Amino acid sequence: MKPAPFDYFAPTSVDEVRDLLAQYGDDAKILAGGQSLVPVMALRLAQPSVVIDINHVRELDYIRADAHGLAIGAITRHCAVERSTLVREKAPLLSAGVEWIGHPQIRNRATVGGSLAHADPAAELPALAAALEATFTVTHASGTKRTLKADDFFVSYLTTALAADDLLSDIYFPALPTGAGWSFVEVARRHGDFALVGVAAIVGLDGAGNCSDVRVALFGVAPTAVRSPRAEQALLGQQPDEQAIAAAAAEVAGDIEPPADVHASSAYRIYVATNLVRRALTEAAQRAQ
Amino acid sequence: MASKKQMIELTVNGVHREGLAEPRRTLADFLRDDLGLTGTHLGCEHGVCGACTVLVNGEAVRSCLMFAVQANEQEVTTIEGLATGGKLHPVQEAFWECHGMQCGFCTPGFVMSVYAFLKENPDPREEEIRPALSGNLCRCTGYQNIVNAVRLASEKMQAAASEPVPVTEQAV
Numbered sequence: 001m002k003p004a005p006f007d008y009f010a011p012t013s014v015d016e017v018r019d020l021l022a023q024y025g026d027d028a029k030i031l032a033g034g035q036s037l038v039p040v041m042a043l044r045l046a047q048p049s050v051v052i053d054i055n056h057v058r059e060l061d062y063i064r065a066d067a068h069g070l071a072i073g074a075i076t077r078h079c080a081v082e083r084s085t086l087v088r089e090k091a092p093l094l095s096a097g098v099e100w101i102g103h104p105q106i107r108n109r110a111t112v113g114g115s116l117a118h119a120d121p122a123a124e125l126p127a128l129a130a131a132l133e134a135t136f137t138v139t140h141a142s143g144t145k146r147t148l149k150a151d152d153f154f155v156s157y158l159t160t161a162l163a164a165d166d167l168l169s170d171i172y173f174p175a176l177p178t179g180a181g182w183s184f185v186e187v188a189r190r191h192g193d194f195a196l197v198g199v200a201a202i203v204g205l206d207g208a209g210n211c212s213d214v215r216v217a218l219f220g221v222a223p224t225a226v227r228s229p230r231a232e233q234a235l236l237g238q239q240p241d242e243q244a245i246a247a248a249a250a251e252v253a254g255d256i257e258p259p260a261d262v263h264a265s266s267a268y269r270i271y272v273a274t275n276l277v278r279r280a281l282t283e284a285a286q287r288a289q
Numbered sequence: 290m291a292s293k294k295q296m297i298e299l300t301v302n303g304v305h306r307e308g309l310a311e312p313r314r315t316l317a318d319f320l321r322d323d324l325g326l327t328g329t330h331l332g333c334e335h336g337v338c339g340a341c342t343v344l345v346n347g348e349a350v351r352s353c354l355m356f357a358v359q360a361n362e363q364e365v366t367t368i369e370g371l372a373t374g375g376k377l378h379p380v381q382e383a384f385w386e387c388h389g390m391q392c393g394f395c396t397p398g399f400v401m402s403v404y405a406f407l408k409e410n411p412d413p414r415e416e417e418i419r420p421a422l423s424g425n426l427c428r429c430t431g432y433q434n435i436v437n438a439v440r441l442a443s444e445k446m447q448a449a450a451s452e453p454v455p456v457t458e459q460a461v
Contacts, residue, residue, distance in 0.1 A: 002313075002315070002334055002335075003313040004313070005292040005311065005312075005313055006292055006312060006313060007292050007312070008292070008295070008312030008356070008358055010358070010359075034354050034355060034356075034359075035336060035351075035354055038315075038335075038336065038353075038354040038355070038356075039335035039336045039337075039354065041313075042315075042334055042335045042336075042353070043335060051312065053356075053358075053359060055359065079348070102424070103339070103420075103423050103424025104349060104402070104405075104406070104420075104421060104424055105339060105342055105349045105350055105351050105402065105424045106336070106351070106424065108348040108349060108350050109350050109351075109354065109355070190423065191419075191420055191423050192420075192423045192424065
């Protein structure tokens with residue numbers, strides 16, 4: 001047995017989870033899909049003395065649409081998002097991005113809330129949340145709820161604004177403006193690996209065909225998923241032609257200082273990021289109406 | 290301490306099974322060491338290689354990334370559950386005929402992944418087959434024949450599905 005011993009609880013409601021968090025807080029880890037936590041426990045990088053398994057909290061398993069977007073419960077599995085016609089219709093960028101997460105066996109277990117709470121900087125969902133300007137509903141052990149924007153939720157490498165006695169309960173993805181185009185591109189050594197660099201982009205056009213909404217979110221290039229304000233500003237108000245898009249993509253280098261590791265140097269990541277942003281903006285502009 | 294052993298009851302390959310295990314015991318270890326089903330193989334034990342792939346409620350998952358307690362009251366299918374009455378499942382036959390293996394260590398995981406994949410997508414295109422296999426590693430790198438095996442398995446399963454049911458087996 002590889003993980004260290006722990007006490008196991010399998011609550012069936014958010015109220016029970018709150019009680020357990022109030023009681024164990026710092027000593028406890030919430031187990032959702034387990035696709036990141038269990039490896040970390042197997043390697044004993046984490047040795048929580050209490051594991052709170054929220055897989056039976058069915059009230060957190062939903063995909064609901066309202067007039068303005070999609071609400072997704074924290075325990076909703078990636079495979080459910082991938083198969084959802086509602087998501088494909090309301091948030092096609094999310095559908096496209098989720099297909100890049102891990103492998104089928106991973107997506108059958110991994111959850112939306114788990115991936116976001118884990119906050120791996122090379123993971124797809126945090127960047128999708130940043131591009132779509134998602135809001136995160138956090139339920140505290142005391143029962144109070146607060147909502148955070150992606151910017152405030154992601155703090156650093158594997159670190160979020162969640163306290164030990166917080167539960168990420170719901171994620172709201174606002175729908176894209178009517179007619180906005182989108183694109184999701186990624187470079188990884190093998191499909192399903194964590195990204196070397198990835199980009200989620202959104203382009204909206206005004207009546208004259210100028211860019212009225214430009215969003216560029218990158219992952220794999222910083223301690224969290226990041227937006228590139230320079231690239232976005234450069235394209236805003238412009239016709240999205242080849243030249244303007246290339247100029248905007250070149251601006252990305254000013255916004256990121258990617259890490260160097262065994263997979264790629266910092267300079268190579270910037271090179272890949274610039275190219276991916278160009279491709280993503282081109283595709284998003286083509287899809288925009 | 291709740292880390293003491295807990296009773297786990299589940300259905301494995303259609304048979305009710307139970308055993309005592311600590312919460313930290315993975316489903317893979319539980320299947321192999323407590324239930325004696327050693328067909329499920331363990332490679333990396335942290336969710337990378339896919340050798341331990343089994344079906345939980347019909348969906349392919351990595352059994353090293355689930356705790357056995359999480360499989361309580363669930364339905365698990367392992368490689369031992371595919372053959373019926375001494376006859377290999379078409380996916381197993383196809384791996385055999387195409388030699389979709391070299392050392393064979395990764396094969397149970399591949400077979401379970403392919404079985405789950407073809408149930409959902411009975412007639413896949415080549416560009417769908419490769420991503421479907423991406424969660425399983427073959428350290429011998431025998432991938433070409435594995436892809437061939439998936440294609441053959443798909444043909445076999447479709448042929449079997451379109452065969453008329455013998456009169457004696459039809460529900461009266």
